[in-house]
Amino acid sequence: SNSYTQTSDAHLISASYFSIRNITLGYTLPSSLMKRWGIGSIRVFATGDNLALFSKRQGFDPRVSMSGGNDDYGGYSPMRTITGGINITF
Structure with a gap:
């Protein structure tokens, strides 16, 4: 039996990205x-999680597993969260 399938990288696209996860x-x-x-x-603070994602793949989050692995967020990007507060000691 002849097989006409070949391995090719013609449709591979870079999934490189830069992510600001926590500040x-x-x-x-x-x-x-x-x-x-x-x-x-008095200490004033702010914390941000999942603030930015820079990638050439618009509309696709390379941090999300598309294979159903353990790091799968259910197909959605992690939620952006910003919190702040003030600590006062007397």
Whole structure:
């Protein structure tokens, strides 16, 4: 039996990407200012998860498994989450 199938890379497309998964920014106000107010310290912070994805494949998230593996998000990109807060100590 003759087989006419051949392996080819003609339809392969690069799935390279750059992802910003997690960033936390924070700032502690100067202690000299806090002493005037009678406060130990104040820290303001913000955290972001899954903030950006840069890829040449528009409309396709290469982080998502298309083969049903353990890293499968159900076909959807991970949710972007931004949180923030203030820590005050007296």
